[in-house]
Amino acid sequence: MRFTVQSQRFHSQRFQTPRSRQVYATPGVLVTAGSIGLALLLLLTVFFGDWLRAPGLQAFASRALFSPNNDGSFDIFDLTYDLQNSANITVEVFSETARVRLLQSQNNQAPGKHFLTWDGRDQNGALLPDGAYRVQITAQSVFRSESRTLNAQIDTSPPSVKILNSDEQMRVNSAELLLEGVSEPGAVLWWNGAMHSIIASDGRFSIPLRLQEGPNLVTLRIIDEAGNASEVRREILLSTRGPEITLLRPTENEWTNQQVIEVQGRITPRGEVTINQQRVQTSEDGFFRHQVLLTAGANLLHIEAKDELGNITSLNRTVYFKTGASSIQLNIEDGAILTTSTLQLVGKVEPGSRVSVNGQQVAVGMLGDFQVALPLLEGQNVIEIQTIDQAGNSNRLVRNITYNPNLGRETNWNQIGANFSQAPWLVIPALLLTLIVLGFLYWRRNHVELALSVNQSTFTPGLPAENHLLEIYLDLSQTARVTLEVLDEHGRPRATLLRQRRKMGRRHIIPWNGLDDQARMLPPGLYTIRAEAGSPPLQVTCSVPVQIERKGVSGSAQPVSTRQTVGNDWRR
Known part of the structure; x- marks a missing residue:
């Protein structure tokens, strides 16, 4: 430039006149001067355009809320800013009152996207309290600057629940x-x-x-x-289960002769108890007791327990109340005179009772029948029978029995001897008459009328605890030895209930549970119950059919019976 100016001055001086000399520019000079001016104008335009151009700042944050508590979730505030032109970047964080952090200061950065994070701490590295903050980004070019503000919220308090x-x-x-x-x-x-x-x-x-x-x-x-x-x-x-009830007293099916009974038991603590809908007090450990007034016969006790949640457990107990002595039936009257040395004592009491004869315990059948053979001493014998029923009521019965083996023998033989001495011709007729009478007495003594029946024609046995029994009714016209058997369809004995047992002339009830002689339950089918009484040649036999079925098969419950009074069975 400097050289060009000097050249122009040289050319001007060359063509100047001493005084009023006119200067004439040649075309070459004009082209040169124009070129130089245009170059200067372009340089100025580019230089000042760059200086006057704005940075073109845009900024945004992914989220305003963050919690700088090092729990791995949103611990930093991250922001992104975009520059269209190069600029010096300053990033500051302000609270509501003052600046708390300078993230960048006059950092020259090129155009493009830039990323920056803030950890929620101040200039000294201390964690700032929860609240609202402003992050201000300033982009400064030569002559122009732009600022953008982003809102940030520090929240380190966990949500309340x-x-x-x-x-x-x-x-x-x-x-x-x-x-x-x-x-x-x-x-x-x-x-x-x-x-x-x-x-x-x-x-x-x-x-x-x-x-x-x-x-x-x-x-x-x-x-x-x-x-x-x-x-x-x-x-x-x-918890959907009701409280546990432990009933200490009474036991199931308990008998008593006391009209007032005390119920004792225990439940889960903090529960409620009612007995027959009456509220009962319980202790801290759940123990309770309550007195109940009984009526004659069966009394149902309904115990109900309820816990704090309303779950209910119930329990039923049956108690039998009975007063008064139970009756005793015997086969011999007081004051009887016997000529035999053994007394076959047969009696009946209330089922479930205990019986003792002369202080010795006697077995009692399920229907309350009992029998015992008692040896007699010659002369007076005292038989004492005591019974206690299930409720505890007792009864006592005494029989005075006389044993005289010589009663009537001596007097009868002396009279017969005197008669024969006065009329000897009567000996043969008397002997014949004696034989006829003895034969008649033998027939009379051994002729037995027997009747056999059952309470149901179809019988379904059960387990021993279920107490399913078939009642067999045996009627004898007089005392005889009896054999009672159960025969299958082929006539083979499967169960022997009585074998040559001496039975008195009355009705006997023999229970049978459906088991054979080996205590096994007989299979379903048709069976025959046969009874034999007496001895040959005057032996009587009766039989009755019984159908045995399995559980779940119903049958007729009508009594079935047969009766036979003629007794000569030569096949036996």
Whole structure:
């Protein structure tokens, strides 16, 4: 440039006249001067255009809320800014009152996207309190600057959670439970490790639960928008079983002769007890006692226990109340005179009673019948029978029996001898008459009328504890030895109930449980119950059919009987 100016001056001086000399520019000079001016204009335009151009700053943040508590969730505030032109960048953080952090200062950066994070701390590295902050980004070019402001919110407080219908340890008796609570609106609700829902704007939430019997652990985790988390645990115990009842007294089917009975027992503590709908007081450990007034006969005691949740357990007990002595039936009257040395004592008492004869315990059948053979001493014998029924009532009966083996023998033989001495011709007729009388007496003594019947024609045996029995009725016209058997369809004996047992002339009830001689239950089929009484040649036989069925098959319950009074059975 300097050279060019000097050249122009040289050319001007060359063509100047001494005084009023005119200067004439040649075309070459004009072209040169124009070129130089245009170059200068372009340089100035480019230089000042760059200086006057704006940075073109744009900035945004991914989220305003963050929680710098090192829990791994939204711990930093991250921002992104975009420059269209190079500029010096300054990033500052302001609270409501002052600047708290300088993130960048006059950092020259090229056009493009740039990223920056803030850890929520001040210039000294201290964690700032929760609240609202401004992050200001300033881009400075040569002559122009631009600023952008982003809002940031520090929130390190975990969201509050309140369960409305559950304590820390809760007991319920229903498997369906709707757990309700309140927390921070917009927070995410996690239940037992899985995301459940986002809490509504009113802050309320509900979780339908399906509980299992016993303890159920429920874990709720609430995460707010800043990443802060709160966790709530609840143990909910589902109990649908009623309280346990241990009844100490009375026992099942207890008999008593006391009109007032005391009921004692124990339940689960803190429960309620009622006996026949009457409230009963319980101690801290669940023990209770209560007196009940009984009526004659069977009394049903209904014990009901209820726990705190409303679960109910009930128990029934039957108690029998009876007063008064039970009757005793014997086959011999007081003052009887016997010529035999053994007394076959047969009697009947109330079923379930205990019987002793002369201080010795005697077995009693299920129907209350008993029999015992008693040796007699010559002369006076005292027979004492004592009985105690199931309720504890006792009775005593005494029989005075005389044993005289020589009664009537001496007098009869002396009279017969005198008659024969006065009329010897009567000997032969007397002998014949004696034989006829003896034969008649023998027939009379051994002729037995026998009747056999059962209470049902179809019998379904059960287990021994079920007490399923078939009653066989045996009627004898006089005392005889009896054999009672059960025969199958082929006539083979399967069960022997009596074998040559001496039975008195009356009705006898023999129970049978459906078992054979080896205590095995007989299979279903048609069987024959056969009874034999007496001895040959005057032996009588009766039989009655019985159909044995399995459980669940109903049959006729009409009594079936047969009677036979003629007794010569030569096949036996």
